[in-house]
Structures are given as structure tokens and as C-alpha cells.
Amino acid sequence: MRRPQRREFVGVVGAAIGGTLAGCLEEDEEFLVTNTQIGLEPPAVVVRVTIENISSSRQTGTLELMLNYYADGDASGEPDETWRKTDPVEVKQAASPQLRYRFEDAHRSGSSIENYAVDASLDGDDL
Structure with a gap:
């Protein structure tokens, strides 16, 4: 049995990855939160949120953030404190801005940082 050539291997791996990702992004998932990061800047906590707009049109929506504090560091239970922010956002086509709150x-x-967890969601519309 012959070993696959590099081009054949790359083609098979690329097709497998493409097939795996093909069902991940539906039409209503072209505008979404792709990453969140928490930073401590006493007396504040800073949250960075990356939004991705993979559509071919400008998108607008409402970003909802919920920062939870867990005194014992166990995020599986109920938070001891919660802070919320809501922000209207507008993102041009094929862009991935990082926003800071x-x-x-x-x-x-x-x-x-282990005492904090953030939930971020985005509801959006085409413009």
C-alpha cells in the first residue's frame, strides 16, 4: 500500500475541515461574538469582546454583556455578584472588531481572573 502524497493528504484534510465547518455557520449566524477576554484594572474589570460579521452587508445589533463574580472561583454555581451592560453595535461587512468595556x-x-466569567450575546439585523 502506497503512502499518500503531501498534496493528497492536504486535500483530504482540507475537505474534512471544510465539511466539518460547513454546517457550523447558518445564515443567521453571520454576525456573532467569537471571543471574550477578561482583564483586571483595579478598581475596574475590563472585558474585550470580538464580534465577527462574515456577511456581505453591514450589520447592526445589540450586544449584551453579563460579568459574573464568583468569590470561591467556582463558576459552576450561582455568582455572588453580577454586572450588566448593553451596547448597540454596527459592524461593516467582513469585519471583526474588538470592543472594550x-x-x-x-x-x-x-x-x-479566575473569579470572573463573562457571558456575551449579540442580536443583530442586516442593514
């Missing part, structure tokens, strides 16, 4: 006075003395 400060939650003033959310930092707790002695806490670390």
Missing part, C-alpha cells in the same frame, strides 16, 4: 468598581480585593 470597563465595569467600574467590579474588581474585588484579592480576586483574580
Whole structure:
């Protein structure tokens, strides 16, 4: 049995990855949150959110953020404190901006990034 040539291997791997991703993005998922990061800047907690618009048109929507604080660091339970922000966003076609939000006075003395978790969701419309 012969070993596959490099081009054949790359083609098969590329087709497999493409097939796997083909069903991941439906039409209503062209405008979404793709990444969140938390940073501590006492007395604030900073959340960075990356939004992706893979459609061919400008998108507008409402970004909803919920920052949760867990005193014991266990995010599987109920948060001890919660802060919310809502922001209207508009993103041009084929763009992935990173947005930055400060939650003033959310930092707790002695806490670390592991004490915080963020939930971000985006509801959007074509323009």
C-alpha cells in the first residue's frame, strides 16, 4: 500500500475541515461574538469582546454583556455578584472588531481572573 502524497493528504484534510465547518455557520449566524477576554484594572474589570460579521452587508445589533463574580472561583454555581451592560453595535461587512468595556468598581480585593466569567450575546439585523 502506497503512502499518500503531501498534496493528497492536504486535500483530504482540507475537505474534512471544510465539511466539518460547513454546517457550523447558518445564515443567521453571520454576525456573532467569537471571543471574550477578561482583564483586571483595579478598581475596574475590563472585558474585550470580538464580534465577527462574515456577511456581505453591514450589520447592526445589540450586544449584551453579563460579568459574573464568583468569590470561591467556582463558576459552576450561582455568582455572588453580577454586572450588566448593553451596547448597540454596527459592524461593516467582513469585519471583526474588538470592543472594550470597563465595569467600574467590579474588581474585588484579592480576586483574580479566575473569579470572573463573562457571558456575551449579540442580536443583530442586516442593514
